[in-house]
Amino acid sequence: MENTVEIDWQKMDEIIDKYQSNREALLMIMQDISDIYNYVPPEVIPVLIQKLNVPESLIYGVATFYKTISLEPRGKYIVSVCTGTACHVRGADKIMDALEERLAIKEGQTTDDLLFTLEGVRCIGCCASGPVLNVNQETHGGLDRTSAVKTVDSYS
Numbered sequence: 001m002e003n004t005v006e007i008d009w010q011k012m013d014e015i016i017d018k019y020q021s022n023r024e025a026l027l028m029i030m031q032d033i034s035d036i037y038n039y040v041p042p043e044v045i046p047v048l049i050q051k052l053n054v055p056e057s058l059i060y061g062v063a064t065f066y067k068t069i070s071l072e073p074r075g076k077y078i079v080s081v082c083t084g085t086a087c088h089v090r091g092a093d094k095i096m097d098a099l100e101e102r103l104a105i106k107e108g109q110t111t112d113d114l115l116f117t118l119e120g121v122r123c124i125g126c127c128a129s130g131p132v133l134n135v136n137q138e139t140h141g142g143l144d145r146t147s148a149v150k151t152v153d154s155y156s
């Protein structure tokens, strides 16, 4: 299955109009679009180029520089497994393995139904509860393989 989303073009126009088609607002516009889709869909890029009169390279530059903005499809739920030292020694690798198996994707990938993106992240500051993972903004700790899979399943 191909990774695509249905673009709400009216919403896209509203976002661009909100910033009065100001090219200086490119970052904010891309962030607003990411807030809806978790990434900036490729279909939107030509519209940004035309309406904001910005070069394509600038759009790629923003996406490269800002970690919160991606041009690759990302899931509705971003599953971030902490791979920091404390979580690592408590079995973060096993958590990652179990989730790769469950979601049938590798770290850094997104499921075809665009529900989940799986990624490894550095310490998220809850070391005492390790191993931990975040699903979007929610943190889950004290995990083992089974509870990690159950946690992610609860979002589907």
Ligand code: FES
Pocket (backbone or CB within 6 Å): 082, 083, 084, 085, 086, 087, 088, 122, 123, 124, 125, 126, 127, 128, 130, 131, 132
């Ligand atoms: S190392 Fe995982 S939360 Fe700190």
